Amino acid sequence: MKALLIVDLQKDFCPGGSLAVAGGDLIVPYVNDLIKQFKDRKELVLASKDFHPEKTKHFRDQGGLWPPHCIAGTPGAGFHDDLNVSAIDKIFFKGQDNTDTGYSAFEATPNLDDYLKKHGVDSLLVVGLATDYCVSATVFNASMNGYKVSVDTKGIAAVNLKPKDGQKALEEMRTMGVEIL
Numbered sequence: 001m002k003a004l005l006i007v008d009l010q011k012d013f014c015p016g017g018s019l020a021v022a023g024g025d026l027i028v029p030y031v032n033d034l035i036k037q038f039k040d041r042k043e044l045v046l047a048s049k050d051f052h053p054e055k056t057k058h059f060r061d062q063g064g065l066w067p068p069h070c071i072a073g074t075p076g077a078g079f080h081d082d083l084n085v086s087a088i089d090k091i092f093f094k095g096q097d098n099t100d101t102g103y104s105a106f107e108a109t110p111n112l113d114d115y116l117k118k119h120g121v122d123s124l125l126v127v128g129l130a131t132d133y134c135v136s137a138t139v140f141n142a143s144m145n146g147y148k149v150s151v152d153t154k155g156i157a158a159v160n161l162k163p164k165d166g167q168k169a170l171e172e173m174r175t176m177g178v179e180i181l
Contacts, residue, residue: 003044007128012076019069048105051093103137127155132165150179
């Protein structure tokens with residue numbers, strides 16, 4: 001069985017958010033089209049959310065790389081307003097404590113790998129934000145856990161802290177055997 005996994009398509013990662021990805025909002029209509037296709041085929045639609053506490057090692061002022069973002073209970077932690085959230089079968093929350101990197105949906109609660117196995121999922125189509133961090137980490141873990149993984153480039157956008165980080169991440173995914181659409 002195949003599932004769609006939408007990674008962190010949240011307000012804080014879209015223009016106007018505290019950690020905006022350029023063009024992050026532009027992928028929403030395409031992701032909604034994918035959601036409809038998966039639902040029409042009666043396949044699972046899953047999503048992850050960054051969902052940090054106010055104080056966490058993930059934030060720059062506490063030793064991390066990033067400004068505060070996606071703090072649990074704030075508007076920025078919500079999904080983009082135009083995302084078809086009602087069609088999402090299950091949401092996985094990540095970055096909730098200091099024991100994970102906060103990047104991969106496979107570090108989320110509830111446990112994504114257990115959920116996928118319980119539902120007979122062996123293949124994932126991954127979209128979301130950001131290509132060079134959370135999408136890449138999720139794809140890496142999915143591949144390491146034995147899933148057949150595809151990434152749809154029409155449904156992703158990169159932070160690009162360094163020029164071409166997104167392209168580099170896609171190349172690394174491709175070398176792992178991930179299908180880049």
